[in-house]
Amino acid sequence: MFFRMIRGMLTRQTGKMAMIAFTIALGASLATAMLAVMFDVSDKVNQELKTYGSNITVVPKESSVISDLYEVDGQADITKAYLREDELGKIKTIFWTFNIVDFAPMLDARMTVNGTEAPVVGSWFNHHLDLPTGEQLDAGITSMRSWWEIVDGRWLDEAKSGDDQRVMLGHNLAEKLGVGAGDTISIKGSASSGSYEVAGVFDAGGDEDDQLFAPLDLVQELSDTDGKLSSIEVSALTTPDDETSRQAAKDPSKLTIAQYETWYCTAYASSICYQIQEVITDSVASPVRQVADAEGAILDKTELLMVLITILALLGSALGISNLVTASVMERGQEIGLLKAIGATDRAISGLVLTEIVCVAIVGGIVGFGVGLGFAQIIGQTVFGSSIALKPMVVPLVVVLVIAVTLLGSISAIRTALRLDPVEVLHDR
Amino acid sequence: MTGKTSKQAMYLRMITASVARRKSRMLIALLAVVVGATILSGLVTIYYDIPRQMGMEFRNYGANMILVPADSTQGGMTRESIDEAASHIRSDELVGVSPYHYENLTINATPMVAAGTDLEAVRATSPYWYVEGAWPSKPGEVLVGLQEAETFSLKVGDKVTITYTVTGDDGRDAIEENPVEFTVSGLLDTGGSEEKYFFISQEDMESLTGKELTYNVAELSIQANAERLQEIADDISSSVPTVSPQVVKRLTTSESTVLTKLQALVLLVTIVVLALTMICVATTMTAVVTERRKEIGLRKALGASDRSIMMEFMGEGLLQGAIGGLFGAGLGFAFAQLVSTNVFNSSITFRPILVPITVLAALLVTGLACTIPVRNATNVDPALVLKGE
Structure with missing residues (x-):
């Protein structure tokens, strides 16, 4: 009998039920979309902030002590310490390997370019890496110097044949030498010399405008520093530093084992630095505070902002759902009065009405969840150009929200309806 | 007293009496409008203030x-x-x-x-x-x-x-x-x-x-x-x-990239939230009006014209829209202020233009939401409605 009544209600009053389901679906989709975006927003913004360049630099241990201020040419090569190029791949083997989005080795040298002395930097441009984990990565300065404006020519492309013998010039240097893209310049290093074509001239708006950038192998060959690097720039997704992580960074051995594990297993800039130091021999990795701190502040704010907007949206959808449910239950005062008059208990009536509404809520909730995921993807694709990853936490949250709101909305309305005298209700007041 | 003014007085009395007597239902409709209007004015205020507030955070990158x-x-x-x-x-x-x-x-x-x-x-x-x-x-x-x-x-x-x-x-x-x-x-x-x-x-x-x-x-x-x-x-x-x-090109180029994205994010979120909330408001209003089919039937039987019924229901809906919109505009600003002080530690600028916009939007949504069910109800034969379907 119970099921027949419910089935009857659901099949006969389709219009009304569809409207309730529709509203619940709307509320649920709003909740799903907002929660999905909220949980993923910090990852997405973090990716965007990578345009500011590296947030960790790795230098050889000795050079971080001996300031390179005193390095005079010639002498520099004798005392200078280097990192090893063959260890570069190890950066992608640390615990937080998936948080390392990009890195570029740097080799600084001073060379004679067309008779003028100029700083030369050897690096990767878009170096293709096939990692043992199966991940593929194009690492290098093409992505880590996204703010460079190419004023003449083009970016070096490592995949292009012949580009390993081409170089890029800062626009100040290019002006000084009077050369542009396509011209050939002679470079004389400490070991050998040669003529190379200029692929492009860039405007970096900083010191790099006076420098020459060339493929790493080329600079190593010219200055006889095979397999050596002066520094590595790393761009990593990090969790904003807090007081514990700062203390930990100073001396990890002072932490208790539990603290150490929490620190090691959180993607703080300091713990990623520590892990890089573990795999690169004789290195000092330190966060670039200008980038790391600002990133932390912006991430915190964005997240908090989204949390508050999400709360508003959730409140809105909760009130929307419970409002409609309350209205639809109130409307059925007469029916409830009739049921009471023919002897139904309060419990039986509540059970009946609630089951009906929960059935509708489940259908509406499932549809709404699907639609909400769609909305989240639209937001992700439009704003960030990538899909929003669905955190598993969203599912239970939406389920609990929809059921709790529906039940709360209907229970209070049923209470009011039950309190009414059946005689009055049936008489139409 | 001329006939016209007494007619107007009657109209006003009918609307206000209906709002005052059917308290709980009216409250539900009003609440829906307030929620919608709050979300509208709150999110739009935040959207306009984001570049200024977030721009300040980007100054953490230095000169x-x-x-x-x-x-x-x-x-x-x-x-x-x-x-x-x-x-x-x-x-x-x-x-x-x-x-x-x-x-x-x-x-x-x-x-x-x-x-x-x-x-x-x-x-x-x-x-x-x-x-x-x-x-x-x-x-x-x-x-x-x-x-x-x-x-x-x-x-x-x-x-x-x-x-x-x-x-x-x-x-x-x-x-x-x-x-x-x-x-x-x-x-x-x-x-x-x-x-x-x-x-x-x-x-x-x-x-x-x-x-x-x-x-x-x-x-x-x-x-x-x-x-x-x-x-x-x-x-x-x-x-x-x-x-x-x-x-400093590095900072300015990157800042505009990231800031544009952030603003686009808030804009899209605002649009999605607004669209869904407005539909929610409309369905609630529709539900509340649909319930009154019997009343409409009775009025028609008593000889009221479709137009006067329409006018009355619209008047009621619009009154709710106006009140809800005003409340919502205030609450929305309070919400935006709360967000601003919590997230950015600074106060938000009040935009007076948002008050009429919020009220207008509320009027539009409630007006639309009332039109459809009232029209449906007036199309029905009063005899059928009064008999109970």
Whole structure:
């Protein structure tokens, strides 16, 4: 009998039920979309902030002590310490390997370019890496110097044949030498010399405008520093530093084992630095505070902002759902009065009405969840150009929200309806 | 009393009585409108304030414009020319100006480089500087870069004698030495090139060198987008010939990329939330009106015209829309204010234009939501409705 009544209600009053389901679906989709975006927003913004360049630099241990201020040419090569190029791949083997989005080795040298002395930097441009984990990565300065404006020519492309013998010039240097893209310049290093074509001239708006950038192998060959690097720039997704992580960074051995594990297993800039130091021999990795701190502040704010907007949206959808449910239950005062008059208990009536509404809520909730995921993807694709990853936490949250709101909305309305005298209700007041 | 006014009075009485008597149902409809209007006004206020508020956060990246002497052979810039350049920037845009005077000094005959600067201003232009110990607060205190601290093995609280050597005209022979004792007040950790320098106040630098300071570089932190920065730079270079302004491209390009995305995010979220909430409001209103089919039928049976029924229901709906819209506009601003103080620690500007917009939107949604069910109800034969379907 119970099921027949419910089935009857659901099949006969389709219009009304569809409207309730529709509203619940709307509320649920709003909740799903907002929660999905909220949980993923910090990852997405973090990716965007990578345009500011590296947030960790790795230098050889000795050079971080001996300031390179005193390095005079010639002498520099004798005392200078280097990192090893063959260890570069190890950066992608640390615990937080998936948080390392990009890195570029740097080799600084001073060379004679067309008779003028100029700083030369050897690096990767878009170096293709096939990692043992199966991940593929194009690492290098093409992505880590996204703010460079190419004023003449083009970016070096490592995949292009012949580009390993081409170089890029800062626009100040290019002006000084009077050369542009396509011209050939002679470079004389400490070991050998040669003529190379200029692929492009860039405007970096900083010191790099006076420098020459060339493929790493080329600079190593010219200055006889095979397999050596002066520094590595790393761009990593990090969790904003807090007081514990700062203390930990100073001396990890002072932490208790539990603290150490929490620190090691959180993607703080300091713990990623520590892990890089573990795999690169004789290195000092330190966060670039200008980038790391600002990133932390912006991430915190964005997240908090989204949390508050999400709360508003959730409140809105909760009130929307419970409002409609309350209205639809109130409307059925007469029916409830009739049921009471023919002897139904309060419990039986509540059970009946609630089951009906929960059935509708489940259908509406499932549809709404699907639609909400769609909305989240639209937001992700439009704003960030990538899909929003669905955190598993969203599912239970939406389920609990929809059921709790529906039940709360209907229970209070049923209470009011039950309190009414059946005689009055049936008489139409 | 003329017939017209009594008719109007009756109309008003019917609407208000209906609102007052059917309290709970009206409350539900009103609540729905208030929620919708709150979300509208709150999110739109936040959307418009995001660039300003977030832009402030991006100033954590430090200076986005630097001033260098236009002709480096003429020596550094004077404080006056820096101040004059800074006066071309609106005060609500300017976050800070910090001039730097770099000088080659020695500690125990070992050379090092120290910068004399306005340490208060540096805290505004470079908020990312992490100082272990304290910032120099009184004369004779020095802030030491971490790398230099290791080179000279200095700790917080150590005393160090810094010597300025007055050289002859050929720049080689030492004529006179001026040693001054400093206390290390803090160590500077930035992970960048700042760690290679010592930082002292301008006054200390002046007493050390015994000359009036000229500056090699000035860092400006300006809250403005890339185009506005370029505009400021052009303005300064044309009106202050002694300095050459340069926009720090790395920061401005990246900032506009990220800020545009953030604003697009809030815009899309606002659109999605608004669309869904407005539909929610409409369905609730529809549900409340649909319930009154019987009443409509009765009125029709009593001889009311479709138009007058329509007018009455619309009037009721619009009254709710207006009240709900007004409340919502206020609540929305309160929400935006709450967000602003919690997230950005600053208050939000009230936009009066949003009040009429919110009320209009509320009127539009409630009006539309009432029209459909009332029209459906008026199309029905009153006899059928009164019989109960």
